[in-house]
Amino acid sequence: MVRTLVALTLLLALGGPQSPVRVVMQTDAGEIEVEIDSAHAPVTAANFLKYVDAGLYDGGRFHRTVRPDNQRDKPVKIAVIQGAADASRKSEFFPAIPLERTNKTGLAHKDGTISMARDGPDTATDDFFICVGDQPELDFGGKRNPDGQGFAAFGRVVRGMDVVRRIQESPAQGETLQPPVKIHSVRRSAGAL
Numbered sequence: 001m002v003r004t005l006v007a008l009t010l011l012l013a014l015g016g017p018q019s020p021v022r023v024v025m026q027t028d029a030g031e032i033e034v035e036i037d038s039a040h041a042p043v044t045a046a047n048f049l050k051y052v053d054a055g056l057y058d059g060g061r062f063h064r065t066v067r068p069d070n071q072r073d074k075p076v077k078i079a080v081i082q083g084a085a086d087a088s089r090k091s092e093f094f095p096a097i098p099l100e101r102t103n104k105t106g107l108a109h110k111d112g113t114i115s116m117a118r119d120g121p122d123t124a125t126d127d128f129f130i131c132v133g134d135q136p137e138l139d140f141g142g143k144r145n146p147d148g149q150g151f152a153a154f155g156r157v158v159r160g161m162d163v164v165r166r167i168q169e170s171p172a173q174g175e176t177l178q179p180p181v182k183i184h185s186v187r188r189s190a191g192a193l
Helices: 002-013 042-053 087-092 161-168
Strands: 021-027 030-036 061-066 080-084 113-116 128-131 152-159 176-188
Touching (some): 021 042, 030 161, 042 152, 042 176, 061 161
Antiparallel strands (some): 021 030, 061 080, 061 176, 080 128, 113 128, 113 152
């Protein structure tokens, strides 16, 4: 009984259990709604939501599509689309965050997973990607990145995978979308819990 009361007191002191936050992206290709998992990936989720709340994704773009026909020279194939904040506001971007590895968060790169793009570990800032199909090579221990550290999954698409697939199939020069798909706005959903 005492342990239960202590646990409840701690939950209340810390703001209670983390409710998922929903975010709606308005793009030239349509609307995508994602659920952000702050409970399992708190650092990555908070970073993404800082960019959302600062309006830094407004005017951004989906600039990259990775699919079987444009990565023939890569030994480990993946399928994603990649978006970024408005590059003209780069001076307002936040510092890079530590990599929350999937072996620690318990999240995996499944169909519709949203994750942070990065170069080396601890370099993620604003760029994010959405998986098209399951992408286990992007998890910790996966072979897409030579360091094997994987990427930081932090949520999933709950509506609009048809839009994600439409963006992925858009014309591209190599992996670069031509033209990029404009992101008009990214906002927390008013109907979210």
